[in-house]
Amino acid sequence: MIKKTTFAAFCFAGLLPIASAKTLSIADFGAKPGGPDTIPALKQALAAIKKEQATKLIFPSGTYHFFPDYADERYCFISNNDEGLKRIAFNLKDFENLEIDGNGSLFMFHGKINPVILEGSSNIRLKNFAIDFKRSFHSEGVIVADPEEGLDLRIDPTVFPYEIAGGILTFTDGDQTEERKTTTKSKKITFPYGGGLEFDPEKKEPAYLARDLWVGPAAIAKPLGDGVIRIMDPKLTGTPGNIFIFGPSHREHPGIVISRSQDTVIEDITIHHAAGMALIAQLSHNVQILRMKTGAREGSGRLLSATADATHFSNCTGKIEIGYCNFQVQKDDPSNLHGLYARISAQEDDKTFVIEMIHPQQYGIDFVDPNDELEFVNSRSLVTYGTGKVASVERINKQLTRVVMTEAVPKDFKVGDAIAEIRDYPEIHIHNCRMHGNRARGLLLNCRGKTLIEDNHFHVPGTAILFESDASFWYEQGGVRDCTIRGNVFENGNFGPLEWGTGVIEVRAGIEDEFKPSSRYNQNITIEDNTFILFDRNAVVRTFSVDGLTIRNNTIIYSEAYPNRGLKDELFDISYSDNVVIENNKVQELPENLTE
């Protein structure tokens, strides 16, 4: 499906070749494929790497197990995932010039442990391994009937162990006593759930029009015998044969975390499962991701891969490349690249104010430092009042920080407004990727650096490319300045509920209606040479408040892949925008089933 055409190489100036390679093998520290717990050997290896300034750690090919018992521990704030005191397997804190090569190994994690966290590291290359968890943090059941009073599910207890106690469904890790004998005593853990979603196991994607169904914090259930249970909730519906997924209520163990690090390369890594995002980078400079995959491991008995986004970038800088990746069936978007807004909670004098992180999954992401340039933003229009320089900051706690500027802030700036860091907005290149079957949307493009999205194949249930951002709910900063979307195939997306989007490419920035006519939050978007395959009369492009929008040389083809959803949209629904060029788009005549 993916066109492997040539494309201009994306130059990573910051990524130096790893020189004078001293290589260590995990085998030298006593770990071997199929062995009990790799953590003690890994900790010795990482200590040796620092001591000997080794530049490469290799894993002879095989399956390695990782348990939390002996793992390092650190309190981590991870943007758009859940903070906490984490046990960390690959605890790459303050490392430099290191390549970790798994030689195709499977790294199997057991219980509450974070596979990889980079913190303050530079020039790190991770390659050739797959991450999976013995017991996934989500659970799945096959829908066997949809009675009035709830939903009947067959849950495989060998894959998703569960109990019904006091009438409440609880997912457990089952009895792993045998397996754990080789390590220390572990406590039985449970897997709290929240959002439910129906998936089609044949198509490996959310079921047609399936929307989020809340099943947490506790589903009332009764066993019906023969391995079937009834979830006693009349609002639950589903099609027999489909899979009902109990999403975890937390995002505690994302696969790979890149925090305050620079020059990170991810190559040929597969995330079969993660409790949270497959990969999240925050406050980091230069990230290159090549041939990364998400997808459940064959034979695992699961359909879902990661329980949240495949990749996510929060307040990063430099260059971000995502190329030749294959993101499948994770429970949120393939990527979201954004900055952070913080709300003004109090103004103490004309230079001093208190900022608050509003979204709980942004708590503790301290992105304001002395000498930073900030922009002062009207939270209702996202229009910038002005900019200023930070003199000092005082962290009050994970939510609040007191900021003192060198000069008085603009007069109109007030409590309830927001600030963002004016940074080296990342240059983004996402190319030759396949994004299929995940929940929600495709790419959320919210960075002001040159953004190039080319030669990708999208098949997602919501909007494929979204320009989002707001300073009132998610507090994700965006507003592109130079964005080109070209040569992509958008194949029969928008098969989910309308709330995930009614256009293939949309602006949905959090600008209040009265400010839409005047705001030009997104600028210079070019959409060219793409193929849009539609089964419905939905919009291809729906935007507002854009300055500079060119839509040209695209091909629109109609299919009958899904029943149409009854929309009657214009193909290009553009409002409150300047400098709009729409030209030379080939549109297949509207087929019979979609005409009025």
Added chain:
Amino acid sequence: MIKKTTFAAFCFAGLLPIASAKTLSIADFGAKPGGPDTIPALKQALAAIKKEQATKLIFPSGTYHFFPDYADERYCFISNNDEGLKRIAFNLKDFENLEIDGNGSLFMFHGKINPVILEGSSNIRLKNFAIDFKRSFHSEGVIVADPEEGLDLRIDPTVFPYEIAGGILTFTDGDQTEERKTTTKSKKITFPYGGGLEFDPEKKEPAYLARDLWVGPAAIAKPLGDGVIRIMDPKLTGTPGNIFIFGPSHREHPGIVISRSQDTVIEDITIHHAAGMALIAQLSHNVQILRMKTGAREGSGRLLSATADATHFSNCTGKIEIGYCNFQVQKDDPSNLHGLYARISAQEDDKTFVIEMIHPQQYGIDFVDPNDELEFVNSRSLVTYGTGKVASVERINKQLTRVVMTEAVPKDFKVGDAIAEIRDYPEIHIHNCRMHGNRARGLLLNCRGKTLIEDNHFHVPGTAILFESDASFWYEQGGVRDCTIRGNVFENGNFGPLEWGTGVIEVRAGIEDEFKPSSRYNQNITIEDNTFILFDRNAVVRTFSVDGLTIRNNTIIYSEAYPNRGLKDELFDISYSDNVVIENNKVQELPENLTE
């Protein structure tokens, strides 16, 4: 009820008078009774105290409110309570020579905040204030009927706001928008529940024979109208008119925490409510508690006070005095004074082993340091193999620590056994206290220093004085060496379920049966001049494996306070003990209703 007889003053050598008092008032920092959030003023005041070496902080009498928004934050491990990243109001870290005098003020806490935490402080005196929470972390309902399928409760939504959503009962903090306007945006919080217990609101104590009923993590409920809800759980029973208490599932916000501190004095402090213990001291030296109370605030609409023990001492040293206190209706014991055992998880060589904290509420309580003397203990018999000196320790994480000894450990010492620190076991004096109406037991005496329990009045549903300890479940170290229990009144205790104890004073150490004949874990216990009032034929003293037990000059009186529970115990049930003297105890003739 409390005899205010003279008694020998308990000399606190470590407690120096606070000299050269420089006094600050919270009013100087802008806080006033009834004001919005006292935290900003308190933080300024504490900073000024450090800067100016002030020795006293006073609060003009009144009600002060404390919100988490601007509070300091620190990750805390708190023995027998829940660890976590805490917002802390009185964040007394590294303070010396300070008295905080509330002048009878009420300190009202709002939401997820810890009232007082001492860490690494010395010579601190807290006096004359009361701690309460605007919304308690437990909830209560009046039992209105006890149908087959569950229990019908009337819950006052103004005191214990709740919702029933998806058939599940959730306790909330209601809508406090108005109140919070003066501070920053707060998120609505919920109050997860676990153990339920029925209380008698007239007697202000657990209902006769009421036992713990598990209602967490989610109770299925349906509204019956007229403010009554039915908890759909057939195993729940209760007497109409009694109160059903939903205990919180966590102990996250104990009232006063004293950690790694020395010479702490608590005087005239009332804990109306705490989410966890009212007071917990760990790894601390010299604690004096005078005239402390627990009890719900009049007009609060609540029956329960703290949701766990009134006081608790974990691996403390020096002297501990608890005098003239009044502990009422908290949801666990008035006091438990013990050391810590850690389990041997791995032996790496003859001097090196890994210890594990087993009880999750002991994680992170790092009590082993270089140069400590340790005892090596058989976990099944609690018999000591020998002792040794610590050369070095390496903390692996909150559960595991690697310990290297200076000499080889005893040969028989093995994985599964335990270690404890040989420390300056505290000298304990608990006197003139009233302990009424709490869940479970009275005093758990598990320290090897001179222990004197005199002139107290007990009315608790389980065993009034328990010598517990084990290295297999709670991992609480004990084994008294010199314990005198004299002049106390034990009035009609043991009215709870048999699992809370069938004797007034009991040894229930975790010694396996085969080792009871040989072990002498507790030594030198004298029980004299006490009055025992019994309504049942339960034991007054039930012990095993004691060397040195004197029971003399006690008076046993029978009452009809409760229906008898049908026991036919001997008054003194002593087994596997040496040097036992039982003399001159006056026993009222067994009344008609208790003879066979």
